[in-house]
Structures are given as structure tokens and as C-alpha cells.
Amino acid sequence: MSEGLGEEVKTNPQGDVITAAPAPTKEAKKGAAAQRVVDPDYLFLQAPREKTFITGSEAAKEAIRRANVDVAISYPITPQSETMQQVGYLYAEGYVKDYYRGEEEYGVMSAIAGASRSGVRCLSATAGPGLMRGLEVISSWPGGRLPAVLLIMCRVINAPLAIQPDNVELSYMLNTGCLLFHAENQQDFYDYALAAFMIGEKPEVTLPVAVAVDGFFVTHARGWVSLPAADIKLPPRDCYHEAVPMMDNENPPIRISRDAPIQKSNFISYQMHASWQQEIWAAQERSRKWIERWLGGLVEVVNPKAKIMIVASGAAVSQSREAVRQAAEQGIEVGLVKIKSVRPFPAEEVRAALDHAEKILVPEFNYVGWLAKEVKSTIRGSERVISGPRVFGGMSMPTELILEYIMGTPNRR
Amino acid sequence: MALETIRVSPGFQKFLPKEYQDLVENGPFTKERKVSELGSFKEILEEHPMCAGCAMTLFIRVTLLALPSVENSVIIGTAGCGRLALSQAAIPFVYGNYGDTNAVASGLKRGLSVRFKDKPKDVIVMAGDGGLADIGFSAVMHSWFRKEKFTTIMLDNEVYGNTGGQESGMTQKGMVLKMAPNGKKFEKMDMIGLAKTSGVAYIARIAPTNPTRVANTVRKAVLIAREVGPTYIQAYTSCNIEYAIPTPKVMDDAREVEKDRYGFMEYMTDDAKAYWEKSEADRRKLKAPQTK
Ligand code: SF4
Numbered sequence: 001m002s003e004g005l006g007e008e009v010k011t012n013p014q015g016d017v018i019t020a021a022p023a024p025t026k027e028a029k030k031g032a033a034a035q036r037v038v039d040p041d042y043l044f045l046q047a048p049r050e051k052t053f054i055t056g057s058e059a060a061k062e063a064i065r066r067a068n069v070d071v072a073i074s075y076p077i078t079p080q081s082e083t084m085q086q087v088g089y090l091y092a093e094g095y096v097k098d099y100y101r102g103e104e105e106y107g108v109m110s111a112i113a114g115a116s117r118s119g120v121r122c123l124s125a126t127a128g129p130g131l132m133r134g135l136e137v138i139s140s141w142p143g144g145r146l147p148a149v150l151l152i153m154c155r156v157i158n159a160p161l162a163i164q165p166d167n168v169e170l171s172y173m174l175n176t177g178c179l180l181f182h183a184e185n186q187q188d189f190y191d192y193a194l195a196a197f198m199i200g201e202k203p204e205v206t207l208p209v210a211v212a213v214d215g216f217f218v219t220h221a222r223g224w225v226s227l228p229a230a231d232i233k234l235p236p237r238d239c240y241h242e243a244v245p246m247m248d249n250e251n252p253p254i255r256i257s258r259d260a261p262i263q264k265s266n267f268i269s270y271q272m273h274a275s276w277q278q279e280i281w282a283a284q285e286r287s288r289k290w291i292e293r294w295l296g297g298l299v300e301v302v303n304p305k306a307k308i309m310i311v312a313s314g315a316a317v318s319q320s321r322e323a324v325r326q327a328a329e330q331g332i333e334v335g336l337v338k339i340k341s342v343r344p345f346p347a348e349e350v351r352a353a354l355d356h357a358e359k360i361l362v363p364e365f366n367y368v369g370w371l372a373k374e375v376k377s378t379i380r381g382s383e384r385v386i387s388g389p390r391v392f393g394g395m396s397m398p399t400e401l402i403l404e405y406i407m408g409t410p411n412r413r
Numbered sequence: 414m415a416l417e418t419i420r421v422s423p424g425f426q427k428f429l430p431k432e433y434q435d436l437v438e439n440g441p442f443t444k445e446r447k448v449s450e451l452g453s454f455k456e457i458l459e460e461h462p463m464c465a466g467c468a469m470t471l472f473i474r475v476t477l478l479a480l481p482s483v484e485n486s487v488i489i490g491t492a493g494c495g496r497l498a499l500s501q502a503a504i505p506f507v508y509g510n511y512g513d514t515n516a517v518a519s520g521l522k523r524g525l526s527v528r529f530k531d532k533p534k535d536v537i538v539m540a541g542d543g544g545l546a547d548i549g550f551s552a553v554m555h556s557w558f559r560k561e562k563f564t565t566i567m568l569d570n571e572v573y574g575n576t577g578g579q580e581s582g583m584t585q586k587g588m589v590l591k592m593a594p595n596g597k598k599f600e601k602m603d604m605i606g607l608a609k610t611s612g613v614a615y616i617a618r619i620a621p622t623n624p625t626r627v628a629n630t631v632r633k634a635v636l637i638a639r640e641v642g643p644t645y646i647q648a649y650t651s652c653n654i655e656y657a658i659p660t661p662k663v664m665d666d667a668r669e670v671e672k673d674r675y676g677f678m679e680y681m682t683d684d685a686k687a688y689w690e691k692s693e694a695d696r697r698k699l700k701a702p703q704t705k
Contacts, residue, residue, distance in 0.1 A: 070524065070527045070528075071520065071523055071524055071527060073520065097527045098523050098524075098526075098527055100523075100559065102516070102519075102555070103516070103551050103552065103554075103555035104551065106512075106513070106516070106551075106552075107513075107516040107519075107551065107552050107555060108516070110509060110510065110513035110516035110517045110520070110552065111516045111517065111519045111520030111523075112520055113509055113513070113517055113520065114489075114507070114509075114516070114517035114518060114519060114520030114521030114522070114523075114524065115520035115521065115523060115524040116520075116524075117507060117517075117520075117521055117524070118520070118521045118522075118523075118524025118525045118527075118528060119524065119528055120524040120527050120528060122520070122524070136510055136511075137509070137510050137513060140509065140510055144509075247487050247505050247507060247521060248487075248525060248528065248529070248534065249415045249418065249484060249485050249486070249487065249505060249534070250415055250418060251418055
């Protein structure tokens with residue numbers, strides 16, 4: 001919040017700025033009541049926008065303000081990001097209809113599963129260890145065909161535990177069946193989060209969407225974000241036009257076989273499991289046209305003809321852009337493929353963008369190099385890929401490091 | 414609308430199974446059915462794969478009959494014997510993850526309350542002692558602390574029946590079971606005491622020896638949860654397999670256990686009492702002119 005600037009800024013032990021909870025003003029409440037529903041195309045693509053200089057957490061808040069969310073459920077996992085408490089203020093102001101602080105992530109993600117089944121639009125956000133606690137439940141959302149939006153502010157999950165950014169947790173998200181977008185900056189975090197609601201709720205998709213962002217670098221830092229006016233919002237969730245019936249006893253059939261326990265060892269259960277899983281991954285593919293329409297594609301390609309190409313997602317994209325610029329100063333042309341959607345994975349696009357490349361770098365903010373593995377298993381000639389540079393545990397990624405990888409061939413795959 | 418979704422469109426009558434039509438016409442959807450009428454109409458639960466003579470099945474059968482608004486109820490369960498029957502009943506059933514029942518119910522109930530302001534939608538959790546007192550403990554307790562408006566029914570067979578007989582927190586001290594090879598080392602968890610401490614509006618402890626009483630208790634719990642706050646029923650539903658109770662003796666065992674340590678007990682907060690007395694008086698008033 002900007003009030004703190006200029007005065008003495010108080011921080012908590014983890015270094016986050018402490019903001020007192022302001023009671024919602026009458027004006028704020030009027031704002032929520034006066035919002036009008038607009039077409040998603042208008043909100044995403046046409047509405048006039050103004051630039052503001054805000055943190056990633058605030059960008060998420062601005063997305064939620066315009067997302068017509070019914071139920072938001074929060075938990076202050078350490079390391080904490082401000083987003084879910086910001087959503088609490090939105091609830092107090094009337095922008096979100098119901099909101100509470102759950103017991104812990106397992107409970108929160110389960111409650112999201114319940115809320116989504118009731119037909120309302122729902123949201124939660126978590127970070128690192130919180131995501132891991134919720135993962136058992138999150139992995140079952142797609143099979144239940146439960147649209148919901150989960151914001152992930154990536155943080156260290158492995159020992160020694162730290163509160164720093166590191167996105168190894170996303171490697172666990174890759175195979176859950178959730179759609180997964182990875183935001184580069186504050187602007188992306190706003191745009192992806194808002195579009196996520198509409199994409200996940202499309203009848204042919206009907207899936208949860210996770211929108212990840214590299215914690216701290218984006219959530220706690222400010223960046224320029226163009227926002228449309230706050231008096232417009234998305235249409236409400238249209239739950240009766242989704243792939244499965246709601247648990248509200250208002251639409252037949254009365255028996256919701258979607259939730260039958262398929263645990264018997266027999267041919268019917270194998271079939272059922274296979275068909276549910278096939279449906280999930282087919283539905284992921286069907287989300288592509290909406291990602292293309294509202295996020296401008298699953299990838300962004302810079303300098304498409306360059307012989308050296310970088311593939312990156314999240315905050316690593318920003319660092320790579322800078323490396324591309326610095327390399328150009330030295331007369332070396334480097335290209336960049338920004339992966340916006342990790343699930344569905346833009347396999348065709350990546351293959352096409354890298355076909356001509358002689359050397360491919362994949363800089364990442366994690367130890368395991370999950371994106372490099374994705375790229376290698378997608379393209380022809382995977383020996384062209386240099387899996388790195390990689391930093392982890394909260395380290396920043398100096399552009400010099402990327403440049404080193406561009407210039408030389410580090411002794412590492 | 415809820416009831417309409419069950420009714421058969423005239424054009425489809427000849428295609429739908431006789432059982433379905435029978436359920437809609439004669440089941441407990443349109444008329445309130447008494448326990449004494451059991452067996453004379455199509456029930457919400459008929460076929461199920463539970464062990465012969467399992468007391469839990471009788472309890473579930475009576476519970477489903479007693480729901481004040483069957484066509485507006487959703488049941489949440491978890492792994493365990495009970496869900497084998499619940500998932501076969503003609504009522505929407507959510508089977509989520511292990512120990513998630515009361516968290517799922519919290520989200521579901523809140524979502525339904527956002528969407529249906531003037532129409533009560535009842536959410537009922539029905540799960541075992543392992544599901545609620547062990548793996549789901551945190552979710553149960555927090556749903557109570559938060560005063561979530563739904564009913565939690567524990568099918569307390571004092572053992573993990575479905576996984577083959579391991580001790581649970583609700584097992585009695587000293588019992589020799591799997592994972593308690595030398596006998597359970599600590600007391601049966603006092604979930605009723607915990608329910609009181611956490612401010613549950615209506616609490617009942619019951620054995621299935623008197624089906625009419627079971628029905629009345631369930632009805633009361635669901636109605637109070639609708640208006641006042643969380644309600645909890647802890648029901649002794651013996652596992653005749655793991656405790657080696659001969660099938661014909663299941664009810665004898667229930668009666669013995671009831672007499673010994675599981676006697677019927679009811680507790681209401683003042684708010685719940687005030688609401689219940691008023692609503693019963695209103696109900697009597699409403700009924701009076703009709704009987705003339
Ligand atoms: S194992 Fe026990 S509790 Fe489960 S169905 Fe059989 S008798 Fe009932």
C-alpha cells in the first residue's frame with residue numbers, strides 16, 4: 001500500500017511491509033455496488049486502460065476486484081504474500097461475496113472443491129509449502145471438473161526451508177491436470193489471473209486454473225500495470241453450461257456419478273479412470289483457443305530468426321529480455337521464447353520457434369530444471385538444449401550469468 | 414425447482430426404469446415418511462455392498478429417510494464403509510479426498526448459501542470415526558469453531574472397518590486390533606466434549622436401537638444446522654466383522670453397548686433450544702387447522 005511510502009516503513013520479521021487493515025470506507029462499498037458486468041472481450045481487450053505502479057500482490061487484487069468472485073478462502077502460509085488479505089479487503093468492501101480464513105491449506109483447497117461444486121466462482125492463493133500441503137486435493141480438482149482459480153506465489157519448499165522465491169513447486173503442478181500459467185511480471189499477473197476465471201469456466205474446458213508468479217521478485221516489487229476502470233467486472237459464473245452437473249440439486253441427474261467412488265478393481269473402474277483422465281487432458285487442449293484470444297497466445301517470441309534462443313517462463317523471462325538486449329549491444333543476436341502457458345504446454349509453438357536454433361538456453365529459478373526437461377522432450381535435437389543457467393533458494397539471476405551461457409558453452413547439460 | 418429435476422417428463426416415462434418412477438412417485442421426496450412405514454415404499458437407499466447385518470446400514474437407511482428435505486440435501490463422505498452405501502443412494506454424494514469432509518462441506522454450504530438465499534440447501538457430512546476423529550480432525554474442529562451451518566454425523570464403529578480392522582482414535586482403550594497389537598494405549602477420544610467446547614449448537618449420542626429416535630434426532634440436527642449452527646451426531650454403528658459380533662446378535666450388542674456406555678444423550682445451546690422450541694410450536698400451529 002502506498003500510504004507507507006515516505007514515512008517510516010514498518011516491516012515484519014520476514015521483511016514484508018506491515019500494512020494496517022483499513023476499514024472499508026462508504027465510498028469503497030459504493031464502488032462494489034456500482035460495478036457493472038461487461039463482456040470478457042471488452043474487459044480483456046478493448047476497455048481503455050491506465051498505467052499504475054503497483055506490486056504483484058496489488059495487481060492480483062485488481063484482477064480479483066474485476067473478477068466477480070463469489071467465495072474466496074485464504075490461509076496466511078509462511079512465507080506469506082499479501083494477496084489473500086487484500087482479497088479480504090475486497091470482501092469487506094463487497095467485491096467478494098463470502099470469504100474466510102481456513103484452517104490450513106488442505107482444508108482450504110478442500111473447501112474450494114466444495115465451493116466450486118456448489119456452482120460459485122471461487123479463488124484461493126498460496127505459496128510454496130502451502131501448495132505442497134494442498135497438493136493432494138489440488139490433484140483431484142481436475143477429475144472433479146472443478147473450475148477455480150489458484151494463485152501461486154512460488155517460494156522455496158525444500159530444505160533448508162527459506163522464505164525466498166524458487167519455483168521448483170511448479171514441477172509438482174505440471175501433472176495434476178490443472179491449467180498452469182506462469183506470469184513474468186505484475187502486468188501478467190493481473191491479466192492471467194483475470195482471464196483464468198473465464199478460461200477455466202468455459203464449457204469445453206471446465207477445469208481449475210493455477211496462475212503462478214515468482215514470489216517476492218514480482219509479488220513484493222512494483223511494476224507498471226495498465227488497468228481498465230474499476231467499475232466493470234466479469235459476468236458471473238454460468239455453472240449450468242459446464243461439463244458436469246452442479247451439486248445443488250437443481251439439475252438432473254439426481255445421482256452425481258462424477259463423485260462415485262471408483263475404487264473397485266474391475267474393468268468399469270479402469271475404464272472410468274482412463275476416461276476421466278483423457279477428458280482432462282483433452283479439455284486442456286481445448287483451452288488453447290481462449291488462451292490465444294485473451295492472452296495473445298501460449299508463447300511470445302522475440303527475435304525469431306536468432307541462432308541462439310532462450311526459452312523461459314516467469315521472472316526468468318525478464319532477466320532473459322535484459323540478456324537479449326545486452327547481447328545485442330555486443331553484436332550477438334539472441335532470441336527468446338516466453339512460455340506463458342505451461343499447461344497446456346505449447347509444444348507445437350516451441351518446436352516451430354526452435355527448429356532453426358543451434359543453441360538453446362533454459363534459465364530457471366529452481367534446481368531441477370523442469371522447464372528444460374519439458375523443452376527437451378518436446379523438440380527434435382534435444383542435444384541443442386543447455387539446461388541452464390539455474391539459480392535457486394532465493395538467488396537472483398544476474399544477466400551476466402545468462403550472457404556467460406550465451407557466449408560460452410558451460411560444461412553442463 | 415429441485416423436486417422438478419427428479420420428476421419424469423411424461424414423454425420419457427416409458428424409457429425410465431420402473432424403480433426410478435417408483436422412487437419419484439412413492440419415495441420420501443414428496444411425503445414425509447415415518448420409520449414405521451419402512452419397507453412399504455421405495456427408499457433412497459436399497460442396494461448396497463456392505464456386510465450382512467452391519468448396523469451402519471440400518472443407521473444410514475433411517476438417516477436418509479429422516480432428512481427434512483431430501484430433494485435439497487447433499488451428503489459428503491470419505492473413505493470408509495459408510496460411503497459404499499451412501500454412494501449408491503439416490504441423493505447427491507460428494508466423495509472427495511481423505512479427511513476432507515468438513516472442509517468440503519464448508520465450501521459447498523457457503524457456495525450454496527450465496528446462490529440460494531431463500532431456499533434451504535442442507536449439507537450433511539456422514540463419515541466414520543477414522544475419517545472424522547483422526548485424519549479429518551482438524552477440518553471437523555475448525556468447521557465447528559467457524560460455526561459452519563451443516564450437520565456432521567459420525568458413523569462410529571470404533572475401528573477402521575473398510576481397511577481391515579485397525580485401531581482408531583475412537584476405539585476403546587485396551588482393544589487389540591491391527592496397529593494396536595498390545596491393545597490400544599489411550600482412551601476413546603471425547604469428540605462430544607470437544608463438540609461442546611467448540612460451541613456446536615446441537616449434539617447427540619445415539620445407538621441404532623430405536624429407529625424412530627434416530628430419525629427424530631437426524632431431523633432435529635439438520636433443521637438446527639440450517640438456522641443456528643453446526644450440529645453433531647455420534648452414532649454407535651458396530652462393525653460385526655472386526656469385532657466378531659454374530660450377525661443375529663448385532664442388535665443385542667447395540668443394546669448392551671447403549672446401556673453400558675453409549676446411552677442416548679442430547680445437548681443444545683441456548684440459541685438452538687430457543688430456535689427449536691419456537692419452530693416446533695410453529696409447526697404444531699401450522700398443523701392444527703389442517704387436522705380439522
Ligand atoms: S467391515 Fe464392519 S463396518 Fe464395514 S460394512 Fe462390514 S460390518 Fe459394517
